[in-house]
Amino acid sequence: xxxxxxxxxxxxxxxxxxxxxxxxxxxxxxxxxxxxxxxxxxxxxxxxxxxxxxxxxxxxxxxxxxxxxxxxxxxxxxxxxxxxxxxxx
Numbered sequence: 001x002x003x004x005x006x007x008x009x010x011x012x013x014x015x016x017x018x019x020x021x022x023x024x025x026x027x028x029x030x031x032x033x034x035x036x037x038x039x040x041x042x043x044x045x046x047x048x049x050x051x052x053x054x055x056x057x058x059x060x061x062x063x064x065x066x067x068x069x070x071x072x073x074x075x076x077x078x079x080x081x082x083x084x085x086x087x088x089x
Contacts, residue, residue, distance in 0.1 A: 010070070017074035028078060035079045042072040 021028075030038070049065040 013070045014073045014077060017070050018077055021074055021078065029082055032079075035075075035082070039072070039075050039079065042068070042075050046072055 046065065046068045049068045052065070
């Protein structure tokens with residue numbers, strides 16, 4: 001049961017981040033190429049956050065791994081929303 005609670009908490013955080021993104025930038029619709037650039041930038045921040053504390057890590061503003069993962073997941077959800085929107089029209 002504890003694992004389900006973690007799953008629900010993480011999914012709730014992703015949903016909240018999606019709402020935050022919409023509030024901050026409005027509804028975004030991009031080409032898939034532009035979405036890929038955005039997603040890769042977010043994945044890069046995850047990679048930087050994973051390296052924090054390692055001897056070979058560079059200085060980074062991506063210091064909170066959990067937050068970076070949530071933001072990356074939320075971008076992937078935004079892309080999926082657009083795909084569903086296009087496929088249902």
